Amino acid sequence: MKKKKTYIQESIIQVILALFASISILTTVGIVFSLMFESVIFFNEVSIIEFFTTIRWAPVFDPPSFGVLPLISGTLLIAVLSSMVSLPLGLGSAIYLSEFASSKARKLIKPILELLAGVPSIVYGYFALTFITPLLRTFLPQTEIFNALSASIAVGIMTLPMVASLSEDAMMAVPNSIRQGAYALGSTQLEVSTHVIVPAAFSGIASSFVLAISRAIGETMIVAIAAGQTPSMALNPLGSIQTMTGFMVNMALGDIQQGSIEFKTVFVVGMVLFVITLIMNLIAKKIIARNREVYA
Amino acid sequence: MTIKIKVENLNFYYGSFQALQNINIDIHENRITALIGPSGCGKSTFIKTIDRMYDLIEDTKADGTIAFEGINILDESTDVVELRKRIGMVFQKPNPFPKSISENVLYAVKRHGDQDKKDFPSIIENSLRKASLWDEVKHKLNQSAFSLSGGQQQRLCIARTLATKPDIILMDEPTSALDPIATSKIEELLQELKKEYTVIIVTHSMQQAARISDYTAFFLNGELIEFGETKEMFTAPRDKRTEDYITGRYG
Numbered sequence: 001m002k003k004k005k006t007y008i009q010e011s012i013i014q015v016i017l018a019l020f021a022s023i024s025i026l027t028t029v030g031i032v033f034s035l036m037f038e039s040v041i042f043f044n045e046v047s048i049i050e051f052f053t054t055i056r057w058a059p060v061f062d063p064p065s066f067g068v069l070p071l072i073s074g075t076l077l078i079a080v081l082s083s084m085v086s087l088p089l090g091l092g093s094a095i096y097l098s099e100f101a102s103s104k105a106r107k108l109i110k111p112i113l114e115l116l117a118g119v120p121s122i123v124y125g126y127f128a129l130t131f132i133t134p135l136l137r138t139f140l141p142q143t144e145i146f147n148a149l150s151a152s153i154a155v156g157i158m159t160l161p162m163v164a165s166l167s168e169d170a171m172m173a174v175p176n177s178i179r180q181g182a183y184a185l186g187s188t189q190l191e192v193s194t195h196v197i198v199p200a201a202f203s204g205i206a207s208s209f210v211l212a213i214s215r216a217i218g219e220t221m222i223v224a225i226a227a228g229q230t231p232s233m234a235l236n237p238l239g240s241i242q243t244m245t246g247f248m249v250n251m252a253l254g255d256i257q258q259g260s261i262e263f264k265t266v267f268v269v270g271m272v273l274f275v276i277t278l279i280m281n282l283i284a285k286k287i288i289a290r291n292r293e294v295y296a
Numbered sequence: 297m298t299i300k301i302k303v304e305n306l307n308f309y310y311g312s313f314q315a316l317q318n319i320n321i322d323i324h325e326n327r328i329t330a331l332i333g334p335s336g337c338g339k340s341t342f343i344k345t346i347d348r349m350y351d352l353i354e355d356t357k358a359d360g361t362i363a364f365e366g367i368n369i370l371d372e373s374t375d376v377v378e379l380r381k382r383i384g385m386v387f388q389k390p391n392p393f394p395k396s397i398s399e400n401v402l403y404a405v406k407r408h409g410d411q412d413k414k415d416f417p418s419i420i421e422n423s424l425r426k427a428s429l430w431d432e433v434k435h436k437l438n439q440s441a442f443s444l445s446g447g448q449q450q451r452l453c454i455a456r457t458l459a460t461k462p463d464i465i466l467m468d469e470p471t472s473a474l475d476p477i478a479t480s481k482i483e484e485l486l487q488e489l490k491k492e493y494t495v496i497i498v499t500h501s502m503q504q505a506a507r508i509s510d511y512t513a514f515f516l517n518g519e520l521i522e523f524g525e526t527k528e529m530f531t532a533p534r535d536k537r538t539e540d541y542i543t544g545r546y547g
């Protein structure tokens with residue numbers, strides 16, 4: 001029985017692979033731990049009630065105030081407005097690619113669309129500032145130089161390919177036999193798309209939506225460049241705002257002292273951001289689990 | 297005997313490959329016509345021409361005449377959406393929609409929008425009864441169609457087709473994915489259906505054709521070799537090739 005040797009090799013490799021896998025877990029745990037650690041210290045100095053209920057965010061002012069709601073509302077404004085671009089356009093593109101386009105057109109369009117996803121977000125940021133904003137200002141003169149709408153449109157364009165590509169994958173995964181069944185009953189192409197294919201692919205489409213919204217919430221560069229630096233509860237798309245990520249970038253660029261209370265705000269805002277994204281992912285998982293159809 | 301569909305000089309092409317050659321056949325009303333022949337003989341292609349399902353396949357072409365109620369089905373000007381309401385189709389593998397049982401039956405009714413909403417319950421019941429599925433599913437109409445067995449799913453697909461009130465039902469090997477018991481249920485059902493509908497069924501099984509059909513058409517290599525009353529064809533085939541096929545010498 002000479003075989004023992006391979007078993008030992010197997011278990012060595014197993015251990016190494018498990019080590020690789022654990023690196024990502026450990027990193028996550030480490031990040032969460034450091035966020036929590038700094039947050040706890042922060043909340044020793046600033047009341048958690050003040051943090052979540054007051055509406056003025058000015059941590060570096062004197063006297064400082066720590067109401068995080070303006071940052072959350074800025075982030076949500078970007079998420080909502082960008083979704084109004086990415087979700088309908090992305091789903092529309094997916095329906096076109098999956099149900100209407102000839103295979104030739106699909107082969108041409110899909111790679112181009114996916115190219116959009118590869119554009120660095122800094123490029124979108126300057127695109128928003130130097131192209132979208134001036135365009136908005138010709139139609140809506142009251143638009144500020146830095147404004148939520150311009151950044152949202154850019155974030156929407158950036159996340160559109162992800163919605164289109166993932167939704168299209170989900171729709172292409174619906175078996176052709178179901179499509180044929182619908183056509184054979186006298187359905188038009190549009191009816192087949194909207195009443196059969198989209199509902200059948202719903203879990204995949206919904207998860208692409210949630211992912212796009214998550215990306216929009218976490219998007220940093222575009223909002224830092226184009227959306228402004230004014231924490232605001234006004235929910236005015238044409239005005240300057242600040243998002244959680246935008247604030248964190250700002251703090252990283254400024255000269256704040258390590259260990260100071262201003263420094264800790266970065267961690268506590270990061271913690272809020274992390275929790276929101278985590279909740280979004282959990283929602284996505286729920287939706288997928290509830291609506292998944294298994295096709296034989 | 298009324299002729300429901302008259303096919304004359306039908307040719308069909310996948311790209312440059314000619315899959316049907318000069319087909320002439322009369323389909324009789326309220327009768328079951330079985331199409332038999334070895335794989336690739338053109339029998340499935342033939343029923344795809346009747347409801348223009350070949351439109352969904354790129355690079356296909358048909359010429360000739362399929363006369364149905366004064367129109368040529370193959371004409372560019374034929375409204376295929378209307379046509380497919382009148383000519384239903386049941387496929388080889390059951391393909392219910394990922395929706396509830398009642399939504400499956402109502403799908404086409406709702407899309408066509410020509411029925412009153414308060415008639416929906418009776419449409420569901422009648423369609424399912426005609427497909428002899430009602431008694432098995434009446435307690436669980438809101439459950440997913442995927443919870444049914446294969447044979448039940450196939451009868452649901454038949455019910456879904458009946459709900460559009462078609463004249464003609466095309467069936468492409470509807471029992472090939474089913475077990476013998478489910479198959480015999482569908483065969484019994486066909487005898488009921490032919491009282492109201494004209495049925496064209498593609499089948500791999502000669503025994504099935506002999507059991508259920510009034511007329512049989514034998515296809516070989518894209519040609520219609522023989523067409524006639526089933527009794528005659530199975531007892532006294534006119535063509536040597538038909539005889540070879542039905543006696544099991546090939547196919």
